[in-house]
Each structure stands twice: as C-alpha cells, then as structure tokens.
Amino acid sequence: MTERHTAGQPARRRGRLRVYLGAAPGVGKTYRMLDEAHRRRQRGTDVVVGWLETHSRPRTAELLDGLEQLPRTVRQYRGAEFPELDLDALLARRPELALVDELAHTNVPGGRHAKRWQDVEELLAAGIDVITTVNIQHLESLNDVVQKITGVPQRETVPDEVVRCADQIELVDMAPQALRRRLAHGNVYRAEKVDAALANYFRVGNLTALRELALLWLAGRVDEGLRDYRAVHNIDRVWETRERVVVALTGGPEGATLIRRAARIADRTAGGELLAVHVSRSDGLAGASPGRLAEQRGLVESLGGSYHVVVGDDIPEALLAFARARDATQLVLGTSRRGRVNRFLTGPGIGETTVGRSADIDVHMVTHAFTGRGRLPALGRRHSRRRTLLGFAAGVAVPSLLTVALSQSHTALNLTTDALIFQLGVVAVALLGGALSALLASLVASLLLNYYFIPPVHTFTIGEANNFIALAVFAAVALCVSTVVDHAGRQTARAARATAEAETLSTLAGSVLRGADAVPALLERTRTAFGLDSAALLDRATGEPVARTDATSTSGAGPETTELAVGEDALLLLTGRRLSDTDHRVLVAFGAHLAAALERDRLATAAAEVEPIRAADRMRTALLAAVSHDLRTPLAAALASVGSLRSPEVEFSDEDRAELLALADESLLRLTRLVDNLLDLSRLQAGALTLHLRPTHLDEVLPAALDSLADPDAPVQPLGLDTAPPVLADPPLLERVLANVITNACRHNAPGAPVLVTASAHADRVEIRVVDRGPGIPPADRDRIFLPFQRLGDTDNTTGVGLGLALSRGLAEAMGGTLDVEDTPGGGTTMLLTLPAAGAPGGAA
Numbered sequence: 001m002t003e004r005h006t007a008g009q010p011a012r013r014r015g016r017l018r019v020y021l022g023a024a025p026g027v028g029k030t031y032r033m034l035d036e037a038h039r040r041r042q043r044g045t046d047v048v049v050g051w052l053e054t055h056s057r058p059r060t061a062e063l064l065d066g067l068e069q070l071p072r073t074v075r076q077y078r079g080a081e082f083p084e085l086d087l088d089a090l091l092a093r094r095p096e097l098a099l100v101d102e103l104a105h106t107n108v109p110g111g112r113h114a115k116r117w118q119d120v121e122e123l124l125a126a127g128i129d130v131i132t133t134v135n136i137q138h139l140e141s142l143n144d145v146v147q148k149i150t151g152v153p154q155r156e157t158v159p160d161e162v163v164r165c166a167d168q169i170e171l172v173d174m175a176p177q178a179l180r181r182r183l184a185h186g187n188v189y190r191a192e193k194v195d196a197a198l199a200n201y202f203r204v205g206n207l208t209a210l211r212e213l214a215l216l217w218l219a220g221r222v223d224e225g226l227r228d229y230r231a232v233h234n235i236d237r238v239w240e241t242r243e244r245v246v247v248a249l250t251g252g253p254e255g256a257t258l259i260r261r262a263a264r265i266a267d268r269t270a271g272g273e274l275l276a277v278h279v280s281r282s283d284g285l286a287g288a289s290p291g292r293l294a295e296q297r298g299l300v301e302s303l304g305g306s307y308h309v310v311v312g313d314d315i316p317e318a319l320l321a322f323a324r325a326r327d328a329t330q331l332v333l334g335t336s337r338r339g340r341v342n343r344f345l346t347g348p349g350i351g352e353t354t355v356g357r358s359a360d361i362d363v364h365m366v367t368h369a370f371t372g373r374g375r376l377p378a379l380g381r382r383h384s385r386r387r388t389l390l391g392f393a394a395g396v397a398v399p400s401l402l403t404v405a406l407s408q409s410h411t412a413l414n415l416t417t418d419a420l421i422f423q424l425g426v427v428a429v430a431l432l433g434g435a436l437s438a439l440l441a442s443l444v445a446s447l448l449l450n451y452y453f454i455p456p457v458h459t460f461t462i463g464e465a466n467n468f469i470a471l472a473v474f475a476a477v478a479l480c481v482s483t484v485v486d487h488a489g490r491q492t493a494r495a496a497r498a499t500a501e502a503e504t505l506s507t508l509a510g511s512v513l514r515g516a517d518a519v520p521a522l523l524e525r526t527r528t529a530f531g532l533d534s535a536a537l538l539d540r541a542t543g544e545p546v547a548r549t550d551a552t553s554t555s556g557a558g559p560e561t562t563e564l565a566v567g568e569d570a571l572l573l574l575t576g577r578r579l580s581d582t583d584h585r586v587l588v589a590f591g592a593h594l595a596a597a598l599e600r601d602r603l604a605t606a607a608a609e610v611e612p613i614r615a616a617d618r619m620r621t622a623l624l625a626a627v628s629h630d631l632r633t634p635l636a637a638a639l640a641s642v643g644s645l646r647s648p649e650v651e652f653s654d655e656d657r658a659e660l661l662a663l664a665d666e667s668l669l670r671l672t673r674l675v676d677n678l679l680d681l682s683r684l685q686a687g688a689l690t691l692h693l694r695p696t697h698l699d700e701v702l703p704a705a706l707d708s709l710a711d712p713d714a715p716v717q718p719l720g721l722d723t724a725p726p727v728l729a730d731p732p733l734l735e736r737v738l739a740n741v742i743t744n745a746c747r748h749n750a751p752g753a754p755v756l757v758t759a760s761a762h763a764d765r766v767e768i769r770v771v772d773r774g775p776g777i778p779p780a781d782r783d784r785i786f787l788p789f790q791r792l793g794d795t796d797n798t799t800g801v802g803l804g805l806a807l808s809r810g811l812a813e814a815m816g817g818t819l820d821v822e823d824t825p826g827g828g829t830t831m832l833l834t835l836p837a838a839g840a841p842g843g844a845a
Helices: 029-042 058-063 087-093 116-125 140-150 160-164 176-184 191-199 204-232 255-267 290-302 315-325 340-346 350-357 385-407 415-433 435-453 465-514 518-529 581-646 654-686 698-707 731-748 804-814
Strands: 017-022 047-051 073-077 080-084 097-100 129-135 168-172 244-248 273-280 306-311 330-334 362-366 534-539 545-550 560-566 570-576 694-696 716-719 727-729 755-762 765-771 818-823 829-836
Touching (some): 017 204, 029 058, 029 097, 087 116, 097 116, 116 129, 116 160, 244 255, 244 315, 255 273, 273 290, 273 315, 315 330, 315 350, 330 350, 350 362, 385 415, 415 435, 435 465, 518 534, 570 581, 581 654, 694 698, 727 829, 731 755, 731 804, 731 829
Parallel strands (some): 017 129, 047 097, 273 306, 716 755
Antiparallel strands (some): 073 080, 534 545, 560 570, 694 727, 765 829, 818 829
C-alpha cells in the first residue's frame, strides 16, 4: 500500500509483522504471543490486545491480566450476533503493538474486509506492529495436502505470501505425544470434546505429518531468506547449510546410474535435496536424446528430486554456475565415455575441467559400465581449437617424421612404396584435422618426396618425366582422398543430425499421443531442443500467453526472436539464438504438433462441456429403470387396499379394515418419501435447492427424523446430542439427512444391536456419527455407495431405489458440511456427518 505524505513530512513507517506458526491447535501459539506481549510491555511498548481467543484455557486467560484489551464489535448476521475485531477502534487507538489472534479467521459479513489477514495488512500499512498466530493447515499451498492427511477440509486459508513476507516467523513446536497429553488433561478442549479429538484429528500420525509440514515449510522460508542475504551482500561462496546434490545429465546411457548414486548421497543426510541438470548447447538439435532425457527426468522426479535445463556452450561453467546459484554442496558427474585416443585428440573432458574449476563444491566422478567405451571423434563435427591446431601441426610433423623414417631404409623401398606411405599419412591428417590440414600435409609431403626420394635427390629438380607424373598423381590423389574423407565426415554429421531430428520428432509424437498437459511439455521440449532461452505460446486475438517456459539460465547469445504461426489461433514466440534454415524446417514440425495438442485440448474441453448432458441422460435412463418397481409397488398396494375397502361385495371386520388402512397408509408414506427424494435430488443437481440456514440444535431435529423412519421401533440410541453446540443448517434438510443415514444404518445393523447417534464439537465444526454393527463397507466401495441408484449388496428393488445416501451427501455439502464413511472399531460402519458450528466464523459465513 502506498502512503501519501506532504512535502517535508516523512513517509509513514510500515508496521512489522511477527507470526507464531504451529503444526496444530493447542501447541501454545497464543500463550507464546501473550508472553511476548508482557515482555514488550515491561520494556515500555504500548501493547493492545485487538483480538484474542482463550478457548477457555485457564493458563492462557491468566496471561491476559495486565494487558489492555480492545472491546469487540458485534455484528448481526442471519438473526444471530457474532463478536469481531473492531478494526476502526484499533486504528483510532493506534498502539505501538497489536495482538491479533487467528490470522486465518473469516470475518462475519458487514466489515471492511472478508478475512482477518486483510485487517492485519491494513494495520501494518498504518504503521502498527502486529503479532499474530496461524496453524500450518491454514496455508493456502498446503490446504489440499492437510485434507489428504487428516481427512478434514480447511475452509479458512491464508495466502502463503502473507506469512512468507512476515518480518519474523517463529515455530511453536510440540511433540505429538506431548500435545495428546495436553489434550487428554483438558488443556486444549473441554472434556466432552477430548475423546472425539483424540480419535480423529489428533491422531499421532496426523500430528507427526503436520509437524513435518510445518518444519519443512519454515525451512524453505529460512532458505529463501538466506539466498536473499547472500544476493544483497554479493556472496558467491557456497554455504553448506544443507546438503544439495546436483547430478549432471548428458542424455547418455549412464544417466540412470548417476541419478541413483546422487539420490543415495542426498539421502545420507536429513533434508538432503536432489537436483538434476542438463546443459543444452546452443547449437540446436545435435545434442542428447530427448527420449532418454525424458526417461531420466521421470526417474529423478520419482526419487523426489527436481529436473532443470540450462543453456550454455561452456558446459563446465554452466554446471558450476547452476550449482552455486542453488547453493549446492556436491556435484555428481559420470566418468568420460571417450577412449584414450579420443581424449588425446580432443583434450581434457568436461569432468576434468569441472573438477579444476569447482573450488568449494565437492565433485564426485562416478564410474559406470560405459566408461572409456566411446569411439573416435565423430567425423565432420565442428573441431575444437585444440584439435584444429593439432591438425595443422600434424600436417607438417607427419610428413617430416615419415621422411626421417623412410630415409633410413631408402635402399629397401622404391619410389612407389614411399609415395603410398606418404599418402597414408595424408589420410591420417585428414581424419584428424579436416580438409585444410590435409591440404597442408599433401603440400609438405610432395615437397619432401621430391627433395629426398626423387632423383636427383636433395634438389627440387625432377630428372625423369615418369617421376614427374608420379609426383603429380600423388599430389592429386592426396587432395582427392582428403576431400573425400572430409566430405564423408560432413555427411556423417548430417546423418547424425537427421537421426537427432527423427528421434526428437518421434518423442514429440509420443508426447501428443500421451495426452495430459501436452502443450506445456511440448513447449518445454521445443525450447530445450533448439537451445533457446524462452518459448511462449500466445493467443493471436488477445496477445495473452497460453503457456510459457524459460531456461534456468540464459546462453547469452543475444535476444534473437523467432515467430511461428501455430494453427489459426496461436503464435509461437521463441527467444534466444538465431535459428538456421535447418532449424526452421524442424521447427515447423514442432509447430504442427503444438497445433495438434491445442486442437485436442479444445476437443477435450468441448467433450467436458457435453459430459454433464450425457450424465443427465444416463441419470434419466437409470431413474426410469430404477423407479419403475419402487413407484409401482407402493402405489399398487395402496390402490388394492383402498379398492378392497370400497368394494360392496366384501364385508370386512374392524380388524381387517384397520390392517388394510395401515397398509395403504404405509404404502403412501413410502411413495411420498420416494417422490420427495427424487424431487430434492433433481433440485440439487439443477442448483435450485433453496437453503434457510440458521442455528439448529441436534436434539430438536433428531426426534422428527426418528419419527419418519420406516420402522418406528428401530433401536436408535442418541448420545451427547443435548450438550453439542448448535450447527448452522436448514432444519428440514438436516432432518432428511439424519433420517436417510439412520435408515441405512438400521437396514444393515446387526440384529439386536442399537444404532448409536453421537455428536461432538471439534474446532469450528460439529461431528455427528451414526454407528452400526453391520458387516461394514469395503474401502473400494465407499465412494460408490454415495452414487444414485446404488444399493451395496442388494440384488432387487425391494429395499429402495438407492437415493438415500446420494441425497444425504448432496444436502450435507449444500449446507457446507461433509458426509463420509469410517470403520466402526470392532466391526461395522460409521457415517460421519460434519457441519459448521453456528458460532464459528466459517459457519457464520
């Protein structure tokens, strides 16, 4: 937020934020916040408690003594009153430090902000320091992870950036066993809530996982702060605060061995991190196998590591720059696949150069099955400077050495043999240095052959015409052979590039066929295949990016930009090096694959839009098939009973008449329930269900739900409903949910065993359990029982059309709750209905 100030007046200082982060409720965040407030107050700081919830914990309440508490404001919402933080009063009071508990709280409608963290942001902008608390499950990025661990959805979240930008974050930690003891002793929740909390959210496994999440998240925040500090102070040395192992991948067959070795090194220390990096040269497609790199990327990610691609021609420098940027402590490289002759001709390899420049990074050279099994340098590839100089040196040295050797045995060999030996030397120079060095070698060899071996020797005069022809033929053959060798090398290079192109395009085709997320994957492959800095897919109509990918580090080759039309609606924008004509030809194929992927995504979107219609058709068909018996049976029974009573031909006794009336009444009630379920389910699916939420006591709706059971004598035993807090629900709909769930439990319960209905409060939710002692439900079938027209284990329609649980879950979710299945300890099924408490912030919203 930008502060306005007049000339001569300093800009208002932004307040400082301190956050106490906990893994779960009850670890002591609020207690630590109050303790810090007393410490600040003793130092003369003006401290005000803006909002604090003691949760009836005596020791926490004791710490409030001596601190100024701001009166709370009360807001009206849906006929009820809810206390809230009085933001305006706190801004007017303007203390040096404000305590604002529960950062993730959702405000009751009617205030200036929807969330409490937004209130805190306004306080900080006004120059007021704030201390607050938050649990790890309320961070937005971890919301789905926590739900998978605990099974409890968190509807109140805080953007990670709000907490990440705090000036101080302090973790309030407690071992799971210690927290459970606090809970059992009544130091966290009231006694009636303890059993449900220990059995559900506060399991040891849940608390251990939440604690690990909190520690890892905070470690990441500390790591970010360390990187920022080093960047500000220009510190490029590696600080070994955490083991980070970088493995360099060339796309060769040894990659899997290196990855597994690096993973073992990273696993030796707690918190070790594995990073894989491939350096893509800026010379395009003549690089590593895309298919093999894709396999190695999958292996890295399966081992918990991350995969990166950087662009650079100096591979050792690019590797070390990446490692230092990530504060890596160890670098894993494979030993060279080149043979001895290859190493002599091309000079020191990547591994040797990297070791020489590594400084404070440990480099591991890992041997593998392909060490030293490489072939001679491939012909036609761009020669290194060392190899070019060696070629020219050999062009002079090889003919000279051959002259010395042949001079010692000139009496045993004739001129033809000498010329053939010199010819062989010229071919060897051509293999080493190419056509230019071979041309130099043929010139030197011709002069030496003339001077030392063609009479008269030691002069450049040729005495016989035959010898002149022999020397001319030698020179011509040498030039032709060297040219052919160089041409063959160039053709080999073209063939290698064509192979790389074919393999790249084959991998591309596989990416399109594999389906999900093809466009980002293809865009990344396009960038890496051509060694570019960035690749973006833009919408032609709006110019907005559809997808984008960037290299970890740039090649520094210049901001060359290449554009390519992709289909009719998209444009591919590439930034980096200048692409050759051959690159453009292959790029067109990439564009075609991208167009195909975009078209497939468009068709998938269209199919997804049609799917609800197909589902409705399937539902309609299933409905007609399923209700044919359920509607006809009670209707036929009611008609038969009424028809019999109206018949003048039969005289019924009072007892028979009562029985027929009871049958008609039961059949019509069954028909009414079925029609009500069908209507409610159709309204739910159409989004036309009208809700009237209000605070509702469970002991008010349960009797009506029991009265509507098909079997009024079913053994149902309620426990703790009268002490449970009210829930925010629509009473008639809640009655329907309870009636359907209890009816299902009674149907499958063990004979003679009662169905238990219990309730307990947990945080801002109320959990209602309907417990039976029946055969239980296999885990694989637990989602299926909530689908319409599913009757687990039934083979006919006599037990109902199968709408009860489907309707119950739909109604529960419409009221902001959930309906799930758990195992009953000792056997059976527990249906868990969770609803927001009437006084909870989430419930109020």
